[in-house]
Amino acid sequence: MTPLSLAENDLLQPRETKLLCLIKFGEEQHLKSLADGKLRCRHLEYYKAEENRGKVFYDQHEGLAGFYQARQISIHFTPKNQPPVIINADNGLVGQVPVSLNLKKPAFCMYAIHTGEWTNRKFTESEFEDFKSYLQVTKKMEGGYKNKHVWVITDGLEFNSRLGKACKAQNIGLQGDLVRYIDGDFHGTVPQKISGFVKTNEFSHEREYRYVFDAAHDLPDPFVLEVGSLKDISTIIPVEDFKNSWSIQFSE
Numbered sequence: 140m141t142p143l144s145l146a147e148n149d150l151l152q153p154r155e156t157k158l159l160c161l162i163k164f165g166e167e168q169h170l171k172s173l174a175d176g177k178l179r180c181r182h183l184e185y186y187k188a189e190e191n192r193g194k195v196f197y198d199q200h201e202g203l204a205g206f207y208q209a210r211q212i213s214i215h216f217t218p219k220n221q222p223p224v225i226i227n228a229d230n231g232l233v234g235q236v237p238v239s240l241n242l243k244k245p246a247f248c249m250y251a252i253h254t255g256e257w258t259n260r261k262f263t264e265s266e267f268e269d270f271k272s273y274l275q276v277t278k279k280m281e282g283g284y285k286n287k288h289v290w291v292i293t294d295g296l297e298f299n300s301r302l303g304k305a306c307k308a309q310n311i312g313l314q315g316d317l318v319r320y321i322d323g324d325f326h327g328t329v330p331q332k333i334s335g336f337v338k339t340n341e342f343s344h345e346r347e348y349r350y351v352f353d354a355a356h357d358l359p360d361p362f363v364l365e366v367g368s369l370k371d372i373s374t375i376i377p378v379e380d381f382k383n384s385w386s387i388q389f390s391e
Contacts, residue, residue, distance in 0.1 A: 143391035147327040150337060153260060154317055159274070160252040161348055162381075164284040170375050173290055176367045178302075180352065182360040184334055185241065195283040196248075199290040201281035202240040203337045205328040206321060209233050235323060242335050243275040244351050249292075250280060250349035251317060262355065274387055279344040281382060289381045294372040316344070326352040 163170065172179065178226060185191070187201040213227040226232050257270050292298045299315065306313040316336050320343040329337045335351050 143144045143337065146321075146325050149331055151317055151330055152331060154319075156317070157254040157258055158251055158295065158348070159254070159387075161298070162252070162276075163249050164280070164287055165290070165379065167288040167375060169288040170288050174368070174370050174373050174375060176365060176369050177277055178247050178364040178366060180247045180350075180362045180364065183244055183246050183281035183351070185360065187241075198338060198342060199238045200237045200312065200339060202242040202335060203237060203321075203329055204240045204334065205238040206339070207238070207324045208324070208326040209236060211326050212236060214227045215260065223330070228248075237339070240334065243360070244335060244353050244356050245351040245360065246335065246352070247364075248345075249350075251346050252276075253317070253346070255346075262356045269347070270389055274305075276347040276382065277344040277346065281378065284378055287378050289373055289378050291374050291376070291381070292369075295375060297372050298369065301366045301369070304363070304369075305353065305364055309364075310354065311358070311364075313350060314353070315348065315350045318342075318347040320351055370372060 163173065183202050183379075186196050187199050191197045192199075210228040212232060213225055214232070215223060215225055217223045252274055255273065257273060262270060267340040302315075303313060305311075314336075316333070318338050319333065320340040321337060322340050336349060338345075338347075352362065352364065
C-alpha cells in the first residue's frame with residue numbers, strides 16, 4: 140500500500156471545531172416534509188449532473204477522488220513504431236487535474252454553524268465581534284437562498300440519535316461529518332475513508348455537514364429516510380427572519 144502524503148494525511152486529521160447548530164435552506168413546503176420526518180436525499184452524482192449546471196448546489200467535481208498539480212504529473216505513452224511521448228509541465232500541462240467519482244450513495248446535506256478556525260483560539264476583546272460575525276450564515280449562502288426558508292435543528296444529539304435508529308432498523312449504513320475543503324495547492328488522492336466528504340474551497344461558504352447512506356443493496360435515487368416526526372426538535376422560519384434574529388450569547 141502506498142503511504143499517504145502529508146496533504147492526504149491532513150485530510151484524515153480530526154476537525155478541531157465545535158458544532159453549534161445544523162440548518163437546512165429550501166422551499167417551505169419541502170422543509171415541512173423534512174420536519175414530518177421524511178428526509179429526501181439524492182445520490183451524490185446528482186449534484187454534478189449536467190442538467191443541474193447553474194443551480195446553487197452544482198459541483199462538477201462532486202465525489203472528489205483526487206486533485207493533482209500539473210507540475211507534479213507526467214503522462215507517458217508510446218505510439219506504435221514511434222518514440223515515447225512525455226507530457227508534463229515543461230511542454231504544456233498546466234493547472235490542476237481533478238478526478239471525481241460517480242458516487243451512487245444518497246446524501247443529506249445541511250449547513251453547519253460551527254466555531255471553525257476560532258476553536259481553542261485565544262482572541263482579544265477587539266476580535267470578539269469578528270468571531271460572532273464568523274458564526275453568521277455566509278453572505279454567499281444567504282444570497283443563494285433569498286426569499287426561502289430555513290429549517291433549524293434545535294437538538295442535534297436527538298436528531299443524530301433518530302437518524303441512527305432509523306438506519307439501524309433498515310440495515311442502512313450512516314456516516315456523518317463536516318465536509319473538508321481543499322485549496323488549489325492540494326496534491327494527492329482523497330482517502331477512501333472520507334470519499335464523498337471532500338470538496339474544493341470554491342464551496343467553503345456552504346460549511347456543509349453531510350450524512351451519507353450506504354447499504355448492501357443499491358439505494359434508490361431519490362431516497363427517502365423515514366425517521367418519524369421531527370417537529371419537536373426543529374423549527375422553520377424565513378431566511379430573513381433567521382438572519383435578523385440570530386445571535387450568540389455567553390453566560391457570565
